[in-house]
Amino acid sequence: MTVRVLIVDDSGFFRRRLAAILSEDPQISVVATASNGQEAFEQVKRHKPDVITMDIEMPVMDGITATRKIMAHTPTPILMLSTWSTEGAKSTLDALDAGAVDYMPKRFEDISNDRDNAHRQLCQRLHHLAKKTAPMKIKTSTVHTPVAKTPAPASIPATRIASQQLRIVVIGTSTGGPVALQKVLSQLPLNFPYPILLVQHMPATFTPSFAERLNKQCQIKIKHAENGDRLIAGTAYLAPGGMQMLLKGSTNQAFIEIQASQSSQTYKPCVDITFDSVAMIYPQQTLAIILTGMGSDGNKSCQKLHELGSKIWAQDEKSSTIYGMPMAIAKSGIADGIYNLNDLGHHLAELS
Secondary structure: OOEEEEEEOOOHHHHHHHHHHHOOOOOEEEEEEEOOHHHHHHHHHHHOOOEEEEOOOOOOOOHHHHHHHHHHHOOOOEEEEEOOOHHHHHHHHHHHHHOOOEEEEOOHHHOOOOHHHHHHHHHHHHHHHHHOOOOOOOOOOOOOOOOOOOOOOOOOOHHHHHOOOOOEEEEEEOOOHHHHHHHHHOOOOOOOOOOEEEEEOOOOOOHHHHHHHHHHHOOOEEEEOOOOOEOOOOEEEEOOOOEEEEEEEOOOOEEEEEEEOOOOOOOOOOHHHHHHHHHHHOOOOEEEEEOOEOOOOOHHHHHHHHHHOOEEEEEOOOOOOOEOHHHHHHHHOOOOEEEOHHHHHHHHHOOO
16 A cells, blocks of 8 residues: 655755655655645645644644644644654644644654664654554544454453552553553542553653643643652653663562663663563552554563463554554453553543
8 A cells, every 4th residue: 555645844855855765665655745834734635645744843834733723624644753852842742732643853863873774664654654544533432342362351340450459550652652641641530549650652852841741731640750769659650761660679669760771672661671670579469551552562571460460451443543562462362451542541540
């Protein structure tokens, strides 16, 4: 299937450069370009692209306003191309709130030092976004979505998990995660009785702003995790971008350790690394949740947690931006519950 792309950027040089990069993939076709948000809106109506690459700062109409307008009239997956600075992070998060699906750096060398690898990753991301086009408008549903070969039940009663003496909740996610985490965490009450560890694939310049934003949107406290943090009930700790977050100590005195990532590690932060450390402290007392994301990060550690006696939940295919990470859980047959994003936070709140 050929992926039809609309490029939106006020720089003619960047539009030409991006078009040249995408032309390296025979299954990607640039159907149009636009120099501002208003022009992009018109081009979407005219060409109906499969996916859009969107700049943020543009004349006439900026990328955030354009994203909001496109999503209201002609919903299309939008990949934001932004600077990986603190200001760029805030603007990118605003764009995700407006309906954008994902983001990547405008400086492709920030993706990888290998030029060809960076180009491949960009093209791969566009292919994935084009295949799954329903992340922005999630319909409310209380119906469990069945997944082939997965015996997961429709719901897990709170008493069943409580009887296992739950001590901690851990959540891992990637593409589509910022919106998904906001949806889930904003449904939790102020007196939520468990600490939460959050692992979102995100660059280092983004996670402080993301934690701050979540903290303003939620009743529970959201904290950018720091080395030595002691776990407190009703507090969620977000793994710092570019680092690895581990749980150390003992069952009664658990604390967070932030470690530098290794160059060989694919994900920084990595769900599997964090969840594996949690399994050492709370092997039977963990609720692990895998939300939307590309790849299968978290699957190996969730299998270990499942074998030890902990519980595993996953987001369903219908409400996932990218059904990769939760699909790996479903296919492994270890999910104790598979939920629509609209319902997942409510089920979690029932544990309080």
